[in-house]
Amino acid sequence: MTIKNADIGLVGLAVMGQNLALNIADHGYTIAVYNRDPKKTLNFIEECKKNEPSHERVVGHTDLASFVLSIKRPRKIVLLVKAGSATDVTINALLPFLEQGDIIIDGGNSLWTDTIRREKELAVKGIDFIGSGVSGGETGARFGPSLMPSGTRKAWASLEPIWRDIAAKVDSVTGEPLEGGKPGKPVEGGFSCAEYIGPDGAGHYVKMVHNGIEYIDMQLICEAYWLMKNLLDMPANEIGKVFQEWNKGELSSFLIEITGDILQQKDPMGPGFLVDKIMDAAGQKGTGQWTAANALELGAPANAIAAAVYARALSSLKEERVEASKILKGPAIKRVDGDKKEIIEAIKNALYCSKICAYAQGFQLIDKAQVAYNWKLNFGEIAQIWRGGCIIRARFLQKITNAYALNSRLKNLMLDPYFTNAMNEGQAGWRKVIALAVTNGIPAQGFSAALAYYDGYRSAVLPANLLQAQRDYFGAHTYERLDQPRGQFFHLDWPEAGRPQIAIE
DSSP states (O other): OOOOOBSEEEEOOSHHHHHHHHHHHHTTOOEEEEOSSHHHHHHHHHHHHHHOTTGGGEEEESSHHHHHHTBOSSOEEEEOSOSSHHHHHHHHHHGGGOOTTOEEEEOSOOOHHHHHHHHHHHHHTTOEEEEEEEESHHHHHHHOOEEEEESOHHHHHHHHHHHHHHSOEEOTTTOOBOOOOBTTBOOOSSEESBOOOBSTTHHHHHHHHHHHHHHHHHHHHHHHHHHHHHHSOOOHHHHHHHHHHHTTTTTOBHHHHHHHHHHTOBOTTSSSBGGGGSOSOOOOOSHHHHHHHHHHHHTOOOHHHHHHHHHHHHHTOHHHHHHHTTTSOOOOOOOOOSOHHHHHHHHHHHHHHHHHHHHHHHHHHHHHHHHHTTOOOOHHHHHHHTSSSSTTOBTHHHHHHHHHHHOTTOSOGGGSHHHHHHHHHHHHHHHHHHHHHHHTTOOOHHHHHHHHHHHHHTOSOOTHHHHHHHHHHHHOOOEEOTTSOTTOEEEEOOSSTTOOEEEEO
């Protein structure tokens, strides 16, 4: 007879699953674990016994029935399997052993529309479903991730104690991440980076946008590095030291920190620095593409996020680019003369201003989504749970939390006084850097897209008047007039002069 003593179960023992299981055990919970490959389960348990202080609270099962039956009711079962069909297959395998009121928690990078579908399908069977974004990579999973759960309030109430315990923690006053977790001794105290996001697919949606922001954040950092390398002829380790210095100020973040480390890493296989030997062709798993595609679907101007996705796609065309470089001409890159510190400061300003635009686009997209999907989201809390554990964790996020605390109906982050002032002060350097990039033929898609967004958003008048006329000319799509109330549409029978305008009811 199976003893029902596990507080929670977990299916999927790849790196993320193993680390999350150990994190849960470290916090005093007994966790049942299962993998479709029994050898993986047995090997994991053996490694736990050798190396993990909390190994007695990790119980392995090679049989799905005994796994499910070992968990206290209402059962809480976390899935950390490949998103898509593998998630559906796993859910269907579990269903024969589940009872009404049990809870399945999908911790993978699932498409939010799949999460909405799964919650509806399982609700009919009396099973609760939580779609939870999990960010922070394998280290975050082990010592404290950022968690973005969604589903019913009832299901969240059951999962909440565990999720809050295992999440990353930040100082309740300063917002600074609390570091220092290690096996058997997790971080205690502070604000937990796990907060209920909303119903159905809201958690996975917010995680998707997090990843979209991550794409542009990384692209902007890469462009800053590339400009220092090409305009100032700086070696990798010197650029790394600049990033280390930036990490002490307003740009302080996980991505800036690791960039400083990466750029100073020597090549283990020979002279020089490793970054200079790495192929310039970036991969992607799809969440950035989902973000850009959904922004188009909802009509949200997330052009900088899209630019980062396109930049990765362009980088993947390595062989084509090599051939094109022999045919397509551009200006020779000239080393910038003058004050080196001044150029570095301008690049820093370009990075910070572009970063503000990127996050403004991300939150603007989430705002559009909450209307489209009938969610009611707390933007300040979203920024706060991203403050620790996740890949885009940054000091900057505390400013976003503060902005929404000051004005919960803030239409755009750039309109918050702090961010407005930062962009007013930094834009001269931002524009200078983009001009240098253009005149030297150095691609800077992220910086340029962000500036185009900024200039477009701050423009009271745009050339869309001509665009509206064009649409009416070839397709009778109508137009509005500046001297008439908004919502009053007209059509002209083009092109002859003197044709009457027709007011469209």
